[in-house]
Amino acid sequence: MYIKGVGMTKFDYSTRHWWDFAYEAAIEALRDANMSIKDIDAIVFTSISSAAGGEHQTHKVSFLSDLFKTNVPIIELASVCGGGGAAFWTALKMKGFNNILVLAAEKFADNKSEIVVDWILSAAEKVCEQTEGMLFPTQNALIWQMYMKKYGATMDDLSLIAFKNHQHAALNPKAYFYQKPIDLEKIKNSPEVSSPLRLMDCSLSVNGGAAVIISSEKTDIEVVGSGFATDYILTFGRDDITHFKATRLAAAQAFSQAGITPADIDVAEIHDAFTSVELISYEDLGFAEEGKGAELIRSGKLNLGGSMPVNVSGGLKAKGHPISATGLAQIYEIVHQLRGDCNERQVANAKIGLTHNIGGAGGSITVHILKKV
């Protein structure tokens, strides 16, 4: 399958309706594809906020039918932060459709932070984790604490990741931190939110939408690898708590399908809900050996201008993270990188790109590989 069009809104704190984000992203993707909605045979949609939160809106498939004045099959699926990647994976597997619109929209920043934190907490296991205060940053803080103890990485390594992503976001007009770079000292000195993770280790929960049109018709961007794996919701009931097994499984599927290795990747969008997750993911994706993720970020190879820039969009950290829309926004970035139209943040000679999208604390993970043909 090929990618025919992509679209996304700016990620910010706009209080538009959830469907407005979806619509704007879809229109951009349709224009990018030089298509109209009548050319779309099916829609796969993902979002959690409209049901979980203040929008109080379920049955969104019917809502989308109304917005787009279409009667095609519309599937809604949810996989929290991994929804975009999961929707994309699902669309790729659907047979009998020529053009599928994969769409995500999230209006999450819509109330006091205690409520937003509570909505995100609902992705943890209800009886065993939510009741024991396992907020999302907290789960990741504990994972990182155990990783640091085992492999000797430091908080300064995470600072480098945050700094890198902010430097990149400053060049991305769609990013929340566009033209707003943040210096390294400010990152290092940001207050702890759930020790040892600091405020600047955490991605920003913002609002926004993204869309991708996949097609059986050949275009310049081919999806050459697609992997999806899951892992237990009880984070601390897994065998290995310092890595994400589902990333390794999904990556193995994607690389095997594509017939390439991690060394062939020119540019990657890696799920950095927390800087610690990005570092651990270098290893899980095969870009670094186990325990050597810190060496990789210290090398500078992952910065723009390096041999394999990561999160040139700014990542979840600095572009922003509208939960379900993130996975499709990653596809958006890689497509534009492969097309060569990213201006100041263009990765030179990008031919093969990778996206990595995580749901929850590693509970559902997709890896996709795109190639310029």
Next chain:
Amino acid sequence: MVFYICPKCQKKWQHPVGVCPFCFSDLERIKTSQAKVVASSKVLIPNLLHPKIPYYALVVEDEKGMKYAYKSIKERKIGEEIIFETAESDNAVAIWKAGYDLLDAVENIVALLSNLKLTEKSKVMILPTLISPVHNYFRDNTSTEFLSAVLEYLKIKKVKNIQVASQSLDDASILSLAQKSGLSAVLAKNKIDLLDLAKTDFEEKGKVKISKEVIDADLVINLSALKSGKGVSTDNLFRSIEKENYSALKYLYGEDFIAKEIGKLNNVLTIGEAIHPQRSDKFSVFRSLVFASKNSANLDAVFNVTGMVSSLPKYLKEVDVSKIEIVGRSILEVERNINVVL
């Protein structure tokens, strides 16, 4: 802690799934007792379920290597074992955060009140909350799951003489209440008939006439389906009083008086079920908590404090919670505003 293991595949679950999906063997229940801290994060982000910060989110490991999430209000060191002290005072209140295994919750909550002696010869009476003919999910009455867990606990303790009793203080038939609430089915499964205390003899204790069956029991387990803003635990004990006597005392002296009198019974253990307790607007909220005490008023007072509820009956407002010995989980570990989220 409790987990479940397939005896054949050796796969482990923390969820009580019952059967292994690989080989369909019945899973074995494994109970562990140690909880050693292996990681700790100081949390500074308030949220609706955990409004008081800082608290410490721990990963604890048991003696079988299983790891669990655990919230502590105290800072704990890596390697520290979490140990629960048992109660010294008879008026103590035990608080436990129940997981999926209610039997484990009952075992732990009772163990925290250590001077409870149960033998094969013990005569135990259970007083479930049975107040309205509604389905289990309304949470008006003791839940079927909780009654089942308590009966299972008594079975493990080899107690043979178990009565389950109630009395209607209005015109409702307790049999119809038990039927609609699902408790009848639990009793039938355990081959226990529901005793109507209205049909028993009553004995005067001061001004109050109490069922002799209640007085003569070695242990009365008062199963309170806790509700915010109410003294449900003590209210449930009213059902052991002769109905006319209760009505007269209520008219002459008020319920606060009756509460004080019934509180003098010295063979009562109240176990308060707060898995999904009701709020004052009758919506139920998920708390996943169990309370226990020999002092029903203390239990109700502590329960309401954990829900940040201040509108209470007079006799409960007079309880000074700061002077009550709390064992198990601390109030701060489980406290949240129950009016904010379901």
